Amino acid sequence: MTQQPQIELVSVNKHYGGFHALKDISVTIAKGSFVALVGPSGCGKSTLLRSLAGLESITTGEIRITGETVNETPPRHRDVAMVFQSYALYPHMTVRENMSYSLRLKRVPKTKIDAAVAEAAKILGLEDYLDRKPNALSGGQRQRVAMGRAIIRNPKVFLFDEPLSNLDASLRVHMRKEIRALHERVGATSVYVTHDQIEAMTMADHVVVLKGGSVEQQGTPLSLYDMPATKFVAGFIGSPAMNFVSGEITGDGGSVLLDLPGRPILPLARQATPGRKVEAGLRPEHLSLAPPGVPAIETRASSVESTGSVTYLYCGGDPEIIVLSQEREPLSSGEPVRLTIAPENIHLFDPQTGLSIGQAAG
Amino acid sequence: MMKRLYSAVVDGKGFDILLVGLPLLFLITFSGLPLLYNVLMSFQEVDIFSLGSLIRPFVGLDNYRALLAQPEFWPIMWNTVIFVVCSIFGQFTLGFALALFFDAGFRGASFLRGLFLVSWVMPGLVVGAIWNWILSGDFGVLNYILRATGLISENIFWRSDTDFSLWAVIIANIWLGTAFNMILLSVGLAGIPKDLYEASELDGANVWQRFLTITIPMMRSTIGAVISLGLIFTLQQFDLFAAITSGGPANSSNVAQYWAWELSFRQYDFAKGATISTIMIITVMIAALLYVRSTRHEVRG
Ligand SMILES: Nc1ncnc2c1ncn2[C@@H]1O[C@H](COP(=O)(O)OP(=O)(O)OP(=O)(O)O)[C@@H](O)[C@H]1O
Ligand SMILES: [Mg+2]
Numbered sequence: 001m002t003q004q005p006q007i008e009l010v011s012v013n014k015h016y017g018g019f020h021a022l023k024d025i026s027v028t029i030a031k032g033s034f035v036a037l038v039g040p041s042g043c044g045k046s047t048l049l050r051s052l053a054g055l056e057s058i059t060t061g062e063i064r065i066t067g068e069t070v071n072e073t074p075p076r077h078r079d080v081a082m083v084f085q086s087y088a089l090y091p092h093m094t095v096r097e098n099m100s101y102s103l104r105l106k107r108v109p110k111t112k113i114d115a116a117v118a119e120a121a122k123i124l125g126l127e128d129y130l131d132r133k134p135n136a137l138s139g140g141q142r143q144r145v146a147m148g149r150a151i152i153r154n155p156k157v158f159l160f161d162e163p164l165s166n167l168d169a170s171l172r173v174h175m176r177k178e179i180r181a182l183h184e185r186v187g188a189t190s191v192y193v194t195h196d197q198i199e200a201m202t203m204a205d206h207v208v209v210l211k212g213g214s215v216e217q218q219g220t221p222l223s224l225y226d227m228p229a230t231k232f233v234a235g236f237i238g239s240p241a242m243n244f245v246s247g248e249i250t251g252d253g254g255s256v257l258l259d260l261p262g263r264p265i266l267p268l269a270r271q272a273t274p275g276r277k278v279e280a281g282l283r284p285e286h287l288s289l290a291p292p293g294v295p296a297i298e299t300r301a302s303s304v305e306s307t308g309s310v311t312y313l314y315c316g317g318d319p320e321i322i323v324l325s326q327e328r329e330p331l332s333s334g335e336p337v338r339l340t341i342a343p344e345n346i347h348l349f350d351p352q353t354g355l356s357i358g359q360a361a362g
Numbered sequence: 363m364m365k366r367l368y369s370a371v372v373d374g375k376g377f378d379i380l381l382v383g384l385p386l387l388f389l390i391t392f393s394g395l396p397l398l399y400n401v402l403m404s405f406q407e408v409d410i411f412s413l414g415s416l417i418r419p420f421v422g423l424d425n426y427r428a429l430l431a432q433p434e435f436w437p438i439m440w441n442t443v444i445f446v447v448c449s450i451f452g453q454f455t456l457g458f459a460l461a462l463f464f465d466a467g468f469r470g471a472s473f474l475r476g477l478f479l480v481s482w483v484m485p486g487l488v489v490g491a492i493w494n495w496i497l498s499g500d501f502g503v504l505n506y507i508l509r510a511t512g513l514i515s516e517n518i519f520w521r522s523d524t525d526f527s528l529w530a531v532i533i534a535n536i537w538l539g540t541a542f543n544m545i546l547l548s549v550g551l552a553g554i555p556k557d558l559y560e561a562s563e564l565d566g567a568n569v570w571q572r573f574l575t576i577t578i579p580m581m582r583s584t585i586g587a588v589i590s591l592g593l594i595f596t597l598q599q600f601d602l603f604a605a606i607t608s609g610g611p612a613n614s615s616n617v618a619q620y621w622a623w624e625l626s627f628r629q630y631d632f633a634k635g636a637t638i639s640t641i642m643i644i645t646v647m648i649a650a651l652l653y654v655r656s657t658r659h660e661v662r663g
Contacts (some may be wrong), residue, residue, distance in 0.1 A: 055560050076566045088557035092579040101575070149565070254363035 004067055006031040006189040007052065007157060014047055021047045022058070023214040029206070034183050034190045036204035037309040038197055038236075040346075043210040045193040049159050052191060054078050065156060067306035082159040085166065087142045089134040089149075095121075096130040099148045123182070140171050146254035147179070151186055158183075158190040164199065176203060197237050201225070209233050231354040234347055236282045240312070243321045245281045246351060249274055256280050256346065260316065262298045269344040278357065281347035284312075284324035291341035297321070297339040304331050315339065397643065410630055413656035425637040434621075435614050441528055442597075442617040445535070449599075450592040452536035457543025459590070462577075464544075465551045475548065484540040486515060490605020493534035497521055499604070504533075527607045527615035543588055550584030551577070590653030592644055618642055644650050 007029040014022035023046050029035050037045045050056040052063060054075035063070050070078055090098050096117055097104075103113045121127045124144040134142055143163060150158055163179070164172045180203050183190050194200055200207045201221040208218040209232075217229040221237075228234035234242050247258040253274040255267045272278070290296035299316040306312075306328060313323040313339055323339060331337065348357045369376075399416075404425055406418040429435055455470030460478070464471045481489070496503045499519035508514045520530040554577065562572050578585075600619050603609055609616035609624065616624075618638050 053560075053564060055563070075560075075563045076568065078564075080564065082561070082564050084557050084561060086555070086557055088555065088561040090558060090562070090576065092582075101562070105566045105571060105575075149561075153565070 004031070005029060006033075006066060007191070008062075008064040009048075009052075010062040010064070012048075012051065012063065013059045014044075014051060014056065021213050022051070023212075025061070025210075025213075025215055027208055027215065027218065029189060029191065031189055032187050033204045033205045034180070034192065035208060036195045036200035037191065037210060038195065038200040039210035039216070040236075041195060044213040045195070045210055046161055048210070049161050049191060049193050050080075052157070053080055053082050053159055065114045074110060076155075079155050080157040080159055081153050081155040082161065083143075083146045083150055083163045085162040087134075087146040087163075087166075089142055089145055091134055094131050094133055095126060095137070095145050095148075098134065098145055099152050100195065101149065102153045102215060106330050116152050120152045123151070123185070124148050140175065141168050143167065143175060147182065151182070154186075155188065158186075158188055160190065160192040162193055162195065164194075165196075172199075198239060201237065206238075209236060227356070228281075228347065229282065229356050231279060231349040231356075234349070236357075238283055238285075240284045240322050240324060241285040242347070243284065243287075243319065244349075245280050245282065245319060245321070247278055249276045249278060251275065256348065258297065260297060260299070264297045265295055266297075266341065266346060267295065267343045268348075272348065274355065276357075279349040279351045279353050279354075281349060282321070282341055283345065283347075284322040286341050287321070287323040287339050288322075288325065288341070289329065290338040294340050299337060300337065301331050301333055301335050301337050303333050304329065313337065335351050372435075390437065399637045400636045401640050401643070403633055404640040406633060408636075409634040413632065421633075425633045429637050430635050434616070438613060438616050438618060438621050441613075442619075445528060445532055445599075445617050446530050446593060446596045449535045449539065449596045450589060452532070453539035453543045453592055454585075454589060456536065456540045459548050459641055460540065460544040461547035461551055462549060475544070478541040478544055480541075481538060482545075484538075486538065486599070486601025487605050489534060489538050493530070493537070493602070494521070494606055496529050497533070521607050522611055524614035527611060531599075531602050531606050531615055534606060535596065535599055538599075538602070539592060542595075543592065546588045546591075547581070547584060550581045550588075553584075554580045587653055590649050593649040593654075597642060597646055597649075 005028045007024055007027075009027045012022055012025040013020070025048060027035075037048060039045055047056060051058050054070065054073060058071065065078060065080070090101065093101065099120055100113045100117050103116060108116075117130070118127075121130055124147060126141065126144055126148060129137060129145075134145065137145065143166075146163070160179070164175050165278060167175060176199060179192075192200075192203060201224075204221060206218065207221050209216040209224065211232055217224060217226075217233045224233060224237050229238060231244065232333055235244065245260060246255045247259045249255070249268075249272045250257050250265060251274050253271045255265045256272075256278060257263060257265050258280060266280075297315075299321065301313050301315055302317065302320070303314045304311065305314075309326075311325045311327065312327045313325065313329065313331065315321045315323060321339065349355065350357055382610060402416075405422060407421045407424075408418055412418045432644040460475075464475045495519040497504065499517050499522065501515075502520070504520070505514070505517045509517070518526055520526045558576050558580070559572055562576050567575060597619060598625065603615065603617065603620040607615040609620045613621075619642065622635045622642070624635075625631045625638065
């Protein structure tokens with residue numbers, strides 16, 4: 001790992017007038033990696049991506065691409081390609097003209113352009129549509145043209161701003177794989193903005209979770225899942241979302257007493273400060289029906305949904321606890337259930353700061 | 363029968379026809395008939411005594427021949443061409459430049475753009491009177507500015523010099539039409555999605571290349587419409603001639619539309635006036651056709 005990073009963001013800040021849109025963001029992106037920027041709407045994902053592209057200027061901080069500071073470099077000299085959420089295809093040009101636009105501007109010889117278009121069209125399966133205008137294409141095809149326009153340039157960096165959000169669910173899953181396969185094939189560094197944590201988890205090597213303009217946590221997808229640094233990340237990553245129950249560490253520091261009917265006490269994997277107020281995080285997939293005799297949350301199944309492969313149990317009411325089981329649970333609504341969880345899977349967060357305390361081991 | 367008619371009106375289809383029919387009837391009565399009457403007159407012998415009757419001696423193309431034989435015909439047609447081409451060129455270029463300028467979206471851009479509409483709502487005669495002062499040979503502001511900047515050493519008598527009289531009207535007409543061009547072109551510019559510019563910028567296009575490869579092609583139908591409408595409006599421009607030069611001196615600033623009025627209402631040669639009008643109607647109709655075709659070519663993603 002002596003290789004120079006492809007992109008470095010050093011304490012990047014961006015203000016829109018009085019509004020602080022990006023707060024002290026530092027991210028390092030390795031060459032050839034696929035990085036996802038994920039977070040709720042309005043957290044500054046697009047702003048960060050557009051700052052990388054040069055479409056927005058940053059207020060303070062530094063952006064480096066292959067070691068070179070590009071703060072003042074206009075977009076066209078940054079050698080980055082961007083796929084817009086709206087695709088931004090040139091409506092007055094055919095697919096071929098859209099894809100070859102950048103090469104024609106550079107006055108690349110026609111034979112080379114034709115070869116490049118043919119190759120990109122082949123990779124993306126667009127050979128039959130080269131002479132159509134964008135308005136005669138389906139959403140998925142437009143998406144592909146937008147990608148073709150990017151890959152034909154062979155840029156240092158690919159930027160994607162929610163490229164799949166206009167597609168229907170099944171096409172989205174398909175394009176997810178295609179983009180990832182394309183990344184493997186082309187090997188260029190990619191930064192991918194999405195608000196869909198599943199996209200981030202399945203596609204990226206490195207995930208940056210943004211919240212309110214600052215980096216909440218970054219790391220590999222699994223490290224975010226296993227060791228969320230904050231309650232926000234814990235609730236954001238994973239589907240269905242983690243259950244949160246407030247509670248208190250018991251006097252011996254080895255268990256947590258939950259604020260639920262029946263005051264259940266669950267053992268912890270490691271010691272915590274006795275008497276401390278906490279927010280316990282229990283992932284639906286880590287909860288299971290307890291065998292008799294083990295300490296458990298006593299509640300009722302308010303509804304049971306089975307998709308065939310998995311069963312969702314909605315238990316209790318305040319707060320509702322969701323359980324995701326791989327088994328077909330022989331339960332019906334209203335039945336009492338006892339839930340348990342392995343001690344190492346209990347996440348604890350500070351109720352005030354939301355920071356993780358005594359992280360679960362994973 | 364009445365009942366069927368009534369239900370046809372009420373249940374929609376007949377109502378549609380009614381909606382289209384009424385304005386059409388209005389158009390035919392107040393535009394179509396005078397137009398036809400005008401065309402008819404251009405093939406008749408008309409004098410002050412037969413003015414009231416519809417049936418007059420048919421003379422075929424005699425009026426056209428007589429008109430073409432007049433020595434001032436070709437100079438006036440040539441003036442018309444210069445007037446139309448230069449007016450449209452000036453209005454369009456200035457209008458486009460202003461539209462691009464205001465499209466940059468600085469503070470107060472839309473307010474300033476609104477101010478430009480003032481010239482558009484002013485009647486041509488008023489504009490003509492204002493330009494009379496500006497263009498005045500002795501105390502006009504234009505001469506003052508040109509002298510102050512050293513472009514000319516002696517006053518130009520814009521309205522009475524045969525070399526400049528047509529240009530006096532052209533300048534006033536450019537001023538009058540620029541706002542209209544600017545507004546229509548602004549609307550066209552606003553319709554271009556901003557992300558197209560961003561995409562092309564990332565694709566490596568500089569300002570000039572973005573203008574040529576994005577702005578111009580995306581504005582094609584707007585440009586077509588603006589120029590066609592400009593053609594129609596310039597061919598209709600009468601007030602400025604009446605106010606500034608009255609077509610003179612010695613027909614040096616006379617154009618077809620003003621000449622038609624002169625022939626009809628100064629010399630009472632209604633047939634020749636109608637003949638010129640007919641020639642102009644044909645020209646305007648060709649322009650209108652081009653306009654309709656250009657709007658049909660709308661390109662939008
Ligand atoms: N031109 C602007 N002027 C002022 N505020 C802006 C501007 N552009 C964005 N913002 C603000 O910056 C914040 C971040 O916007 P951004 O578009 O980056 O969000 P996002 O994370 O991409 O959201 P989404 O998922 O909805 O696309 C938002 O609160 C937005 O209101
Ligand atoms: Mg966004």
